Amino acid sequence: MSKPNVYRLNSKEVARATEEWLTKRGVSKEQIGQLVMLLQKDYFPELTLEECVANVEAVLSKREVQNAVLTGIQLDMLAEEGKLLPPLQDMIKYDEGLYGCDEVLALSIVNVYGSIGFTNFGYIDKFKPGVLKKLNDKHDGEIHTFLDDIVGAIAAAASSRIAHRKQAEREAEALDAADGE
16 A cells, blocks of 8 residues: 655656756756867867767756756746845845855755866856856846856766766776787
């Protein structure tokens, strides 16, 4: 006999909602992939946008990432609607410089793929290229205090994932070459 009222998380629904809300907020996987390409092109000139997007998709498949995306987007939307209590409402609305919870939430994404993500995230958060520039623009009435950092963190994590995988490929090739001698 099953228990009524037992909460059961539907993982596919969480993943679908994550992608849906990123799209609704104006962010595509391809735009994040372009950020990944920017971060990694100097290290891996043969890297393709398709590879970058595949790594973005892998990052987005992680539950921790989905949780951060959904939480951050909801907080941004609540701030747009003026539904947060003061002074938090203004801190998020105006992206207060000393309010660091947006970066802390984003760092939970970066942590999934190791310490190299921290440097990638710091760089891209400061530089704000591509879609991050649009998200950081305060003139359109939309609030993306959390989302710009989250998107930067997804790109940083995907970049880290690529770096780790490429290093593993190099090591495997070197081992194969040594075995062939």
